[in-house]
Amino acid sequence: KGIMVCTPANPSGKVFSREELEAIAAAALEHDLFIFTDEIYEYFVYDGRQHLSPGAIPEIADRTITISGYSKTFSITGWRIGYSVCHRRWAEMIGYVNDLVYVCAPAPLQVGVAAGIEQLPESFYQHLRDSFVRKRDKLCAALAEAGLKPYVPQGAYYILADASRLPGRTSKEKAMYLLEKTKVASVPGEAFFHDDGGENFLRFCYAKPEADIDEACRRLRSLGGANSATGRRTSPSACRCGRKCA
Ligand SMILES: Cc1ncc(COP(=O)(O)O)c(C=O)c1O
Incomplete structure (x- = not known):
């Protein structure tokens, strides 16, 4: 064991x-x-x-x-x-x-x-961290503006975001809704949790060229902070990172 x-x-x-x-x-x-x-x-x-x-x-x-x-x-x-x-x-x-x-x-x-x-010198690893932090912060800011509260990652290159505002009974339906609306793909939270713990999460990956991240951010923002399904407004301050998204 x-x-x-x-x-x-x-x-x-x-x-x-x-x-x-x-x-x-x-x-x-x-x-x-x-x-x-x-x-x-x-x-x-x-x-x-x-x-x-x-x-x-x-x-x-x-x-x-x-x-x-x-x-x-x-x-x-x-x-x-x-x-x-x-x-x-x-x-x-x-x-x-x-x-x-x-x-x-x-x-x-x-x-x-x-x-x-x-x-490879130490600068390779430093550059890796710097470039991924930049992409993380951009994507977190866009997710927060779209009302999908990001849980700002301390490491790796994924962001779990709260997708409760999106229509859909399951995280898979929410991911499909986002894909149809914005053409931004995410992995449904249900893939990572026992029982129904992941139903309100979507996982976004930022291991992509910076231009692709910028385009994804633009598309996510086009979703608007207002919840088209319920009319509820969510604000960027929903983000917990206290950095650019706050
Ligand atoms: C936590 C973790 N471990 C291992 C792997 C496997 O990596 P690979 O099969 O590319 O070596 C992944 C891939 O996503 C991962 O997220």
Whole structure:
């Protein structure tokens, strides 16, 4: 049995703090659990936050299976280059199973990723963060103006927005309404929650060229802050980020 931790998280953009990870570590020790971590967005952390790997907490290092990859950092989704870090005794067993389902990433692609890891300077990662923060802030501002209150992400590149103002019984119907009206695609919240917890959420992705983000923002704004379905007015101050959207 284990606890699954995704930091920075998809879809919420949550970045777990040291205190939160230590609380998770204490629970894992008390109940003798593995910790599986997905850290694929580790370089996408904003506003001066630091990514902290649960496996770096000494008390739980030998029970933590860290899983990550380079598809997001180097924009190479589809290359299927990932990795896992864990204690030797788990690694051997993971290797047996992995061999049955995947075998090996193509060697030339591994060489390319290795060159990226070795040669890209810190400025590459800084530029990555800066450009994604800019896109995050633009999209959050537009969502707030459209009356879709964004939960401003601390990391990763998704925004969960409150879509309660949109017509539709389910998040899927709301996503389809938005798509038809503005041609902006989102993922229905129901994809990420148990029961009906996600019905009022839509997830937006801002891993797009800045020109596309600008166009999406323009289209979202065209929706207007007034709720066409109920006549209720929502204001940009609905946004919680306290930055440009406030
Ligand atoms: C949290 C998380 N982990 C892993 C992946 C998988 O990434 P890939 O299959 O591109 O390596 C994704 C992709 O969206 C993700 O959001």
